[in-house]
Amino acid sequence: MAMSSGMAVFCRLTGRSLGAVLGHGRGKSLTARRWYITASSGNNVQFKLDERTAHSSLDLFKKETGVIYRMLGVDPSLVQDTPLRFRDWAVVLADTPIESGRHYWEITVKKSHEFRVGVADESTSRDECVGTNSTSWVFAFVQRKWFAMIMGKQVPVPLVGKPDRVGLLLDYEAGRLSLVDTQKNEVVHTIKTQFRSAVCPAFALWDGELLTHSGLEIPAGLQ
Template identity: 35%
Template sequence: MKLRKLAQQMANCRQCLERSGALITQAEHSLKENDHARFLQTARNVAERVAMATASSQVLIPDVNLNEAFDNFALDFSREKKILEGLDYLTAPSPPSIRDELCTASHDTITVHWTSEDEFSVTSYELQYTIYTGQTNFISLYNSVDSWMIVPNIKQNHYTVHGLQSGTRYVFFVKAINQAGSRNSEPARLKTNSQPFKLDPKTAHKKLRLSNDCLTMEKDESSLKKSHTPERFSSTGSYGAAGNVFIDSGCHYWEVLLGASTWYAVGVAYKSAPKNEWSGKNSSSWVLSRCNNNFMVRHNGKEMLVEASHQLRRLGVLLDYDNNSLSFYDAMNSQHLHTFEVSFLLPVAPTFMIWNKSVMILSGLPVPDFSRRPTRAWTGLLTGLG
């Protein structure tokens, strides 16, 4: 029985020596490694195996006493373990985290901010972004390499991307990099603001007064003193002005402060729309208008009544050019008023008409969350109301 136990322990010792030989061979190969990152990784593997061998060394101490004829068998790796524990192991940095609340945007830029737990071990960051198409499977989206823009070798924890499309959502990843590898952040969806614009004085009716900043237009009320009815039905009654931009892509939102005006029309129009005609009376313009106590939407001479509060003071306009829609909102009450479904063929300009008082334009705004709610769209022909 003692001989069998001793034979078993000798077999265990032989097996341990063989593993030690393999471990020494691996260590010798690692010493010849020139790549710093691969050397540290190999050294780490050796250290783990040494730790395992040291932990199991008690198995090699014989429990058979043959008249104290044998010494205890044990492999002592304590010196090597101490040396290996002194190495500064380099690992891939932890994934950075994009701070949505710190990110800012204009109509053509987005500044991305992020944080990293391993800031001092990060050699550089890499920013990757693409237009968000609504795809929720970010793994598939990330694998679509051709659609991604890459900004390498960023040394700070923020970066401003220029030249983006107005009113467009983007997906961003940040990659933290060092010699041992890299890791990506979770995706972040950020969007640019709408295209800012002002009123174009060259398009303004001669009886309209524009403010110096071209954001407010006021109707000359002297012509209304002669008649209680605005000249909205005459060929010269198109008291309007257009924005100084033509939009052909993206999602854009602006608001109109209506003040005390009760006769107005707000919408969009092609450049080819007749200048001396009431907006919405042709196929080149789409508007929501108020005629005293009646609210209506109008296009190509067709009109349809819309329910809206007589206290409406902020009219929101959402132009989603890429998705072929033009929507109107009571911005103060987050209430949807109407949506046109339009297959736009040409660039459109914001258009504004008033027959009394004044209105003020607020442009370059971010698309509000309430505009993402489902809306009922105008898909049929309108019935003329006379």
């Protein structure tokens, strides 16, 4: 069923919350190309969020390490339209692709009840939300529950309650992305896949704010 012009504008302004809108984007792929200056091939990846990829409802702060959701955001007509920017979904990517190694970063969650954290191919489609296609792998928090998401399929994750801070552990060669309970210093759930190209830390947000902490050592208990 075709979306009305009014609803289309609203979705673009609000970043199309998954809690209210189901289904995939139009499926247009971004032409694969290296559009970052550097790539991480060792450990202890350090990154900032890339404003060029951010949906217009997302504002970056604290030197591009944090992101806050704003209901109306910025008028899309006032935001530079580039192939890198997510158009329909409130998503932003980090500025450093990862192509090898084991890496760990954490996310502080403030006043958010619906968000996703994970990784995505640097050329993932800007017309789809992370977690709904074969080029992104995320952990989603919605309606006070956690899910692992690949190609739109949701697998419940047994992490109870609303988090204040979580960790992500990426093992590129092993094809493993793990959600980490930072209080217990243990892996809660692992997504297993095969990465075929460089991936970037990815974030989707429909309320509140997220603050990223990168450049961290992998905790001893997770080595």
